[in-house]
Amino acid sequence: MSTQNPALEDVFVAFQVIPRLKEGNNFEVVDKAIEVVKAANVPYQVGAMETTMKGELNYLLEVVKKAQQTCYDAGALEVITNIKIHSKTEAATDTFCTYDHGVTKANNMFVKYEYLAVSKMLTAKNNSSNSPLFILLFKMKLCHFRLDLNI
Numbered sequence: 001m002s003t004q005n006p007a008l009e010d011v012f013v014a015f016q017v018i019p020r021l022k023e024g025n026n027f028e029v030v031d032k033a034i035e036v037v038k039a040a041n042v043p044y045q046v047g048a049m050e051t052t053m054k055g056e057l058n059y060l061l062e063v064v065k066k067a068q069q070t071c072y073d074a075g076a077l078e079v080i081t082n083i084k085i086h087s088k089t090e091a092a093t094d095t096f097c098t099y100d101h102g103v104t105k106a107n108n109m110f111v112k113y114e115y116l117a118v119s120k121m122l123t124a125k126n127n128s129s130n131s132p133l134f135i136l137l138f139k140m141k142l143c144h145f146r147l148d149l150n151i
Contacts, residue, residue: 005089012086013060016050017068019076029074033067050082057085 019029034051037044040063042055053060064083071079 005091007087007089009056010054011057011060012052012054013057013064014050014052014084014086015064015067016082017071018080018082019071019074020078021075022077024075029071029076032070032074036067036070037063050084057087 017030017033019026019033021029034046037046037051037053040053040055040059042053042060042063044051044053053063061083064081068079068081
């Protein structure tokens with residue numbers, strides 16, 4: 001393993017559990033998996049499709065495994081667990097996950113299309129792209145990920 005460009009210790013792990021039950025409510029089982037995340041004492045965000053956590057990779061993977069087991073303990077016959085990991089090095093100062101840097105070379109393609117869509121919408125309603133509403137919406141889009149995770 002190369003140590004020339006080591007990955008930073010903190011990573012983002014996003015995961016989704018999809019339990020299958022013979023009887024009962026899947027959402028109640030997913031809620032029990034989310035309780036495992038809450039008890040893990042890591043920054044997290046629960047979304048409609050997945051839960052994202054920040055911390056040390058091995059610890060976060062243990063949290064995911066415990067959340068999966070909690071689904072079985074709650075009566076799941078089987079569980080599909082989807083996991084995404086975002087890691088980076090100190091050299092990664094221009095990635096699409098660094099919203100604190102604003103528009104970068106790596107994320108401008110996402111921001112540009114969002115900007116154009118909102119701009120067209122507001123222009124159609126006789127608003128300006130310099131309006132306070134537009135500027136607020138644009139800044140909220142750039143910052144929502146970091147604000148939701150409180151990091």
